[in-house]
Amino acid sequence: MSEPFLIGDSMTGGYGNGPDILHDCTIAVNKGEIAVIVGPNGAGKSTGMKAVFGMLSLNKGSVRLDGEDITALSPQDRVVKGMGFVPQTSNIFTSMTVEENLEMGAFIRRDNYKDTMTQIYDLFPILKEKRYQAAGELSGGQRQQVAVGRALMTQPKVLMLDEPTAGVSPIVMDELFDRIIEVARTGIPILMVEQNARQALEIADKGYVLVQGANAFTGTGKELLVDPEVRKSFLGG
């Protein structure tokens, strides 16, 4: 099997000088696919994603993007390299308008980003409607769309979402998943952490079940959904 587009390879590490949270954990996403990280509370899902994004230092293992070792790069430099990251909380500029949020997303670009903005408005029509409204005044689901839109403004080569559906209603959650699939269809690989394991695995090409900071199960989304072990221990039968 060829090297995945983005891989956090056998990562071991934790925050600062604290104890290790990740233990030999591997997370990867292929071109044009959606990879989902699921697992029980405190399993290190978000930590795993942050490690891939360079927000904590690794004691062992490496992160490679398109074959290039980026383990030593800071998160900001990884953004320049083409990684888009949507944090779980405070992921928008609440006091700024939707359009300004997107402009700030494109801050590192010196070329004309109007086309990208049009694409994002096509992808998230509600944002176009509310473009001059302060992002903080929007509903939870709309905020998440602003957050994803902001990250897409750099035209990333890979998009990482940390629990994009946290705290939204089930209806909004379905809509957000639809949008995420649409983003993936534009060819951007997506790596995503999710609480709603069942729905997430349904749309996933690849699933990682983490337990205690280590890979417990890995497989395609469908494999994991039917895997009796995964169902019993984790999906609730």
Added chain:
Amino acid sequence: MIDFLNAFVALSNFVLIPAISYGAQLALGALGVTLIYGILRFSNFAHGDTMAFGAMCTILVTWLFQSWGISFGPLPTALLAMPFGILATMGLVLFTDRYVYKFYREQKAKPVILVIVSLGVMFILNGLVRFIIGPNDQRFSDGERFIISVREFKALTGLKEGLAFKTTQGITIVTAVIVVIALFWFLNRTRTGKSMRAYSDNEDLALLSGINPERVVMVTWLIVAALATIAGTLYGLDKSFKPFIFLQLLLPVFAAAIVGGLGSPLGAIAGGFTIAFSEVMITYAWKKVATYVVPEAWAPDTLVQLLSTDYKFAVSFVILIIVLLFRPTGLFAGKSV
């Protein structure tokens, strides 16, 4: 009817015009405080003395110009000197940032530590200003003194009450309007201005978006230096320049910034005028205005002055406390203190 006109003229002369120009000076000062709070996340106690330093530099250049015989016609020479004062102050704040604040920023020091640091900077600046220009009153305004003087106004209107509109008051108001428009245009329309707002709104996300924090901080200091110099010079022109005054001015300036909502530029302006109008109205003797308006029998015997002018700073204090008790985020919902 004439009585009401006279009352209005007296009101304008003693309350409205002074309060508007004082409010404009406070607003400019408070804008500087609020920008530092929004971007660098601490209350800059050295701001009053930054204003003093800027005004002092302007005064020195003004004297130089005056000795060269350069003047600005009917306008004060200080306006010509102000750009040089701004440049000098920009140099000063960049120097203090580079050699004082940056050290603590890199340590990720708590805001309260930075406040104390700024207190230290304040004392040093205050000493520096007094050392260079002396502790006494300095006069440096020249040009026409009045746009409208009391005598002209009376001759023009035939009213019993006179109205004086000083050149410095006119300049203060016009300059403040221009500066505020320029500042809001910068913050809302330019890439750098938007990146400053983004950084103030959500520091982590701004970093993720590739916004360079050191650049944002530098631009903020430059703007604050300009605002402080303009505010200090205008205040000095309108009243007089005395280094210690700026230490006292710190209170109404901070009150204005907090009342408006720290971190909110619009709030700083609203706060500046709120404080100025309260101070002037509460310490004004209303007897004159009241005599015109109420029937003769009700005319007041006393001065109808709520508080002696000696206590004007107490007004800022009381407003500050009321706001902190009942609306800690300020009128325009800035950050809570």
